[in-house]
Amino acid sequence: MIARVSKGMLAFYVGITTFLTLILVLFSFLHAYHIAHWWKVLVETRVFFIPLLFYILVIATGFGFLAYLLILLFRKRIYGDIEEKLRLLAAGNYESPLIQEEIPHSKENHYVETIDKDIRECARKMQEMSGELQLLNSRPQLVDGQTKEEILEVERHRLARELHDSVSQQLFAAMMMLSAINEKAKKDHLPETQQKQLAMVTDIINASQSEMRALLLHLRPISLEGKSLRQGIEQLLKELQSKIKIDLKWDAEDVSLPTGIEDQLFRVVQELLSNTLRHAKAKELEVYLHKIDQNVLLRVIDDGVGFDTSQQKAGSYGLMNIRERIAGIGGTLKIISFKGQGTSIEIKVPVVNQPNAFDDGN
Structure with a gap:
């Protein structure tokens, strides 16, 4: 029931039910004493100079608010872990310990256990698909x-x-x-x-x-030509700094990925820098490359003109190409941009352990 009806609607129903119940009880009491025009009592009877009807409304509202809090706590207890796992899954954190952790068994949350089992199965399959995509991308x-x-x-x-x-x-x-x-x-x-x-x-x-x-x-x-991804990015940024008047900041660490994946990420960095120089009119540009848990995180931030991410423009071919590249290596792309406030692009690629991944099955 909670899953189908919102918390606010349930609280509203509780408040209305409480109000009608109190009215019914008052009507029954007054009817037993043969008091006519019982509805006048609600308005004319006053407690501390306030009509009785006001107290009934306050009590009904209080019960509705209490019901809202109880439903919120109940839903958080039952569905909180599920919601967090879904957020991690959408963000590409397939190997997060929280996703792999099983919800404790109990009779009251059997339905939740089934959902939790499906989420862990989805995480496993998405992790396998990321590995297959990376393997396919690494083969010429x-x-x-x-x-x-x-x-x-x-x-x-x-x-x-x-x-x-x-x-x-x-x-x-x-x-x-x-x-x-x-x-x-x-x-x-x-x-x-x-x-x-x-x-x-x-x-x-x-x-x-x-x-x-x-x-x-x-x-x-597009090739790193024997250099690591960090070395390639740093060389690219230093060369750019010597030719373009722009304030560059970067922090890159060595990450271990298959050569084909590193080439794709290097090409993505090139395209992001090119797009920034051609369209963003930025004065500052920041590039970060780190490995966090089982993911490689690449972030490119500028203080340029920004754009509306909900609108598809003819000039967005570069971003479409980047999306395809990232999807091709099993990664995720998140773009945050506001007009006049710059753009932040975050790319997350899972580091998938692939024993014998390049043995071609032999």
Whole structure:
């Protein structure tokens, strides 16, 4: 019954029942003494200058509130552990000791024990699925004799080289010429309107250069090239710090994951940094990488313009790609963002123990 009706509705029903019961008792008492117009007694009879009806309403409300507290305590005692296990399961903490802990046996919570058993079974199956996803992701997928990663890496190298050799160089040359024109404009005392227009053009080219740097960062090779995930992230951030005017903070520790999973996480970090530089207009950026219990936690936080997470925009392709990558390795992604208050992205990947996972069944 409690599961189907809300606590508030049950308390309301208790209050109404109490009120009607008190009215019925009063009516029976007055009827036994042959007192007509019993309803006038409720209004005209006063205790401490307050009508009797008010006391009846207070008593009914008190019983309803008491019922609400009792139901809340009962539900917390019976369903509290179940709710906590479901939260952990939704967050990807499949190996949490609380999920694996069995609820004590008793006659009154047999239904809860059944739910608890189903939750533990779901946790076990989701853990197995995460391991299978990570194993599948770690195996090379061949296309015409080449892995998909090799094809993408070659194409990214080509695009990055062409962009750097053409567009990036042209933007740099345009910036140099504009700097000279701006200095000459100041010396020749050109009208303020023309100087403002030159400044606007300079700002546009500056923004284009930042966009180009973000694109080149996005097109870098997806492989860590023998480095650990921590080393790759730190090298990426140090290189970014030398090229972009942004306050960077990071705290990364060594984590042990299959090579394919680390490559995917490294690529996700690249895409998140690229998205931040291109869209967030952030002045500060923080990156954290830690292992907590049986999960690797990656967090990227910026103080940029933020966005409405409930709206799907055409420019959200990058986030869609990140979601697919994280889902492909059995992880979870949580995005918290508010307009004008920045964005926080939290990625959690379970560390699944896979003995003989790479033996191909031999």
